[in-house]
Amino acid sequence: MKFSDTLFSAFSSLRSNILRTVLTTLGIIIGVAAVIAMVGVGAGAEQRIQGVMDTLGSNVIFVNNGSSVSSGARGGAGSLISLTEEDARALQEEGDAILVAAPSIRTSAQVINSSRNWFSSIYGAGSGYLEARGWDIVSGRTFTSQEERSPTKYAIIGQTVATQLFPEEDPIGQMIRIKRVPFMIIGLLDEKGETPWGGDQDDVVFIPITTAKTRITGGDRFRGPFVQSITVQASSAGEIMEAERQITEILQRRHGIKPGQPDDFTVRNIAQMVTARAQSERIMSILLASVAGISLLVGGIGIMNIMLVSVTERTREIGLRMAVGARPKDILFQFVLEAVVVSLIGGLIGITIGLAGSIAVARVGDWPIVASPIAALLSIIFAALIGIFFGYYPAYKASRLDPITALRQE
Amino acid sequence: METIIRTKGLSRDYMVGAQVVHALRDLDLIINRGEFVAIMGPSGSGKSTCMHLLGCLDTPSSGSYELDGEDISGIGPDKLASVRQRKVGFVFQAFNLLSGANAQRNVEMPLMYGAVERESRRQRASEALDAVGLSDRAHHLPAQLSGGQMQRVAIARAIVNRPSLLLADEPTGALDTTTGQEIMNLFRDLNKQGITVILVTHEEEVANFAQRILEFRDGCLTSDRSRQDVLGMQSL
Numbered sequence: 001m002k003f004s005d006t007l008f009s010a011f012s013s014l015r016s017n018i019l020r021t022v023l024t025t026l027g028i029i030i031g032v033a034a035v036i037a038m039v040g041v042g043a044g045a046e047q048r049i050q051g052v053m054d055t056l057g058s059n060v061i062f063v064n065n066g067s068s069v070s071s072g073a074r075g076g077a078g079s080l081i082s083l084t085e086e087d088a089r090a091l092q093e094e095g096d097a098i099l100v101a102a103p104s105i106r107t108s109a110q111v112i113n114s115s116r117n118w119f120s121s122i123y124g125a126g127s128g129y130l131e132a133r134g135w136d137i138v139s140g141r142t143f144t145s146q147e148e149r150s151p152t153k154y155a156i157i158g159q160t161v162a163t164q165l166f167p168e169e170d171p172i173g174q175m176i177r178i179k180r181v182p183f184m185i186i187g188l189l190d191e192k193g194e195t196p197w198g199g200d201q202d203d204v205v206f207i208p209i210t211t212a213k214t215r216i217t218g219g220d221r222f223r224g225p226f227v228q229s230i231t232v233q234a235s236s237a238g239e240i241m242e243a244e245r246q247i248t249e250i251l252q253r254r255h256g257i258k259p260g261q262p263d264d265f266t267v268r269n270i271a272q273m274v275t276a277r278a279q280s281e282r283i284m285s286i287l288l289a290s291v292a293g294i295s296l297l298v299g300g301i302g303i304m305n306i307m308l309v310s311v312t313e314r315t316r317e318i319g320l321r322m323a324v325g326a327r328p329k330d331i332l333f334q335f336v337l338e339a340v341v342v343s344l345i346g347g348l349i350g351i352t353i354g355l356a357g358s359i360a361v362a363r364v365g366d367w368p369i370v371a372s373p374i375a376a377l378l379s380i381i382f383a384a385l386i387g388i389f390f391g392y393y394p395a396y397k398a399s400r401l402d403p404i405t406a407l408r409q410e
Numbered sequence: 411m412e413t414i415i416r417t418k419g420l421s422r423d424y425m426v427g428a429q430v431v432h433a434l435r436d437l438d439l440i441i442n443r444g445e446f447v448a449i450m451g452p453s454g455s456g457k458s459t460c461m462h463l464l465g466c467l468d469t470p471s472s473g474s475y476e477l478d479g480e481d482i483s484g485i486g487p488d489k490l491a492s493v494r495q496r497k498v499g500f501v502f503q504a505f506n507l508l509s510g511a512n513a514q515r516n517v518e519m520p521l522m523y524g525a526v527e528r529e530s531r532r533q534r535a536s537e538a539l540d541a542v543g544l545s546d547r548a549h550h551l552p553a554q555l556s557g558g559q560m561q562r563v564a565i566a567r568a569i570v571n572r573p574s575l576l577l578a579d580e581p582t583g584a585l586d587t588t589t590g591q592e593i594m595n596l597f598r599d600l601n602k603q604g605i606t607v608i609l610v611t612h613e614e615e616v617a618n619f620a621q622r623i624l625e626f627r628d629g630c631l632t633s634d635r636s637r638q639d640v641l642g643m644q645s646l
Contacts (some may be wrong), residue, residue, distance in 0.1 A: 005522045016510040163518025320506045323467060324520035324567070327488045404466050407502065 006330075010338040013314075014345075021342060024306045028346030028386065029353065031292050031401020032379045036354025038288035041361050048367035055192045055201060056270050057133035059099075059234040063091075063247055064245075066264040082264040084225040085209070090254060091232060092128075095246035097239040102128030103209060103227035107217050111161060111205055112177045118164040121204045122178060124212025125231075127188040130189075132233040140172040140187035144209055151211040156187035158202035176205075183207060183217045195225070236269055240269055299346065300390040307339050307394035318398050319406025332399035339391020340384050347383030351376050415441040415464060416573055416608050422459050433459040435629045437473070439582035441608070443574075446449060446601040451626035459581070460626065461610045465500060465577045466493045474529035478574040493521050499568030499576045503583040505560045507552040507567075514548040517566045522646035524571060534545045544595060558589035565596060569605065576600065576607045582616055593618045 068080035582590030
């Protein structure tokens with residue numbers, strides 16, 4: 001018997017009992033849908049996390065001031081100001097796993113131009129900081145090293161500040177005032193988007209750290225050589241751990257911290273920050289995988305069950321087919337193919353539902369929709385294998401029937 | 411005359427529990443091409459066993475069987491299926507049509523197992539339906555046909571592969587007398603066109619359509635007579 005003919009008769013016998021066919025495939029539908037949703041959600045979440053990590057800069061490590069202890073009361077992170085511009089320079093020069101170490105201080109202030117104003121974050125930081133964060137200038141230029149060292153009144157602004165203050169003009173060359181100090185805008189930063197915690201990274205103005213200290217945060221905590229944080233870029237992703245080790249070692253030595261004493265600084269990398277978030281998505285994936293596994297197993301057993309019923313019901317048909325010349329292997333093939341067709345129908349419906357589900361989850365979770373053709377293909381192949389595996393025994397039983405007994409069956 | 415069936419010492423035994431049942435004993439039989447033979451006997455006489463053996467649905471316990479020049483004794487189930495496909499057509503008491511397929515598809519079904527191309531399959535099924543006078547019902551489902559029509563579809567299915575042998579097991583058993591007569595007339599017409607027909611029945615009236623009547627009792631062939639009178643009447 002030719003394949004196309006067998007396929008046709010498989011379809012026509014399945015069509016004669018549509019409701020049963022659909023109910024039979026339910027397990028496969030749920031299983032495959034769960035697989036597709038799992039892969040889609042997992043990949044989408046991963047892409048989003050990767051995207052967020054990339055906006056913070058690759059291989060970035062943040063070094064912050066530690067906590068002060070005053071008569072037993074601990075002041076919290078950043079209360080003990082110990083990091084200096086010299087520390088940053090030492091890190092960059094001494095740590096061979098460190099590519100860039102850039103000091104920065106941060107404050108907030110009203111930014112004013114002739115007709116508009118906007119409350120924004122002010123960063124005292126140089127081009128090293130922008131480099132570590134992988135932050136490009138889209139128009140204008142960055143600070144020269146000379147401009148960074150002296151209290152020059154130049155500013156580089158983020159996209160949000162540009163839109164708020166200069167909705168229609170080119171901001172380059174325009175003047176803004178921060179705490180009555182006039183600055184000339186020399187550069188416009190590329191768009192960065194949100195931080196993992198939802199802040200707007202583009203709502204920012206960069207000015208040289210020296211200018212920030214002398215003119216903006218004057219009388220503030222960061223006097224003299226002290227800075228708020230040091231942003232470090234490791235030389236590669238694989239060097240992050242080594243860079244962290246070097247940072248700790250160099251800073252402990254420079255700050256004269258003896259073994260056993262608490263550090264007066266903290267070291268944290270982005271990977272640690274996003275791990276927690278990735279964890280929840282991983283749990284969801286494991287959950288979906290278990291649902292998928294169990295449903296596919298139950299679905300397979302369902303197919304086997306219904307095929308056994310079908311073989312019993314159609315004993316006379318089998319006898320007749322044998323009488324007109326079907327060989328045992330023709331019968332075997334016909335019933336296995338029916339089981340496979342049922343599984344494949346289930347697989348296709350499952351893929352559709354799974355895709356719809358992952359699109360819905362992606363909308364809610366606000367991450368990119370990732371449709372994986374490989375997952376779909378594997379699901380289809382797996383569904384077919386389930387059909388073969390669980391359909392084989394009923395089909396084998398059918399093929400072993402004695403035509404005479406089969407024809408006599410009422 | 412060309413011999414189409416030749417059996418020698420054909421026997422079939424079954425084990426029922428520890429007891430051996432001799433369903434058919436030592437059958438020596440020759441049937442020529444174009445004969446119309448009726449097999450009669452009470453239930454348990456061995457007539458069904460004989461039909462199963464002649465139709466290649468069963469294999470003998472001993473003895474030899476030659477169908478249309480092919481030695482059937484001792485071949486495996488796949489070859490046996492192939493012989494059935496090429497040489498035998500079956501008609502059953504209960505029609506045994508596939509309920510989900512229309513008349514045309516039911517008739518085509520045996521040709522699928524012979525790997526006949528779709529176009530020629532359709533062509534031959536139409537011819538077979540034509541031969542049983544049902545061309546206008548080709549696209550009806552079995553449920554939309556009367557008993558007589560269903561049996562005609564079954565006959566069309568049996569002759570579609572141009573068999574050497576047409577075997578009918580109580581073909582009128584599920585039909586009323588008038589319809590039964592029509593079906594028997596159809597068998598006679600097909601026989602006149604040269605098809606060898608073997609009919610299993612327990613009704614004298616039905617058997618009378620045949621030219622030759624074999625009677626079985628307790629697994630043995632007890633009587634083999636020709637109905638010259640019927641032939642004589644027909645030739646008038």
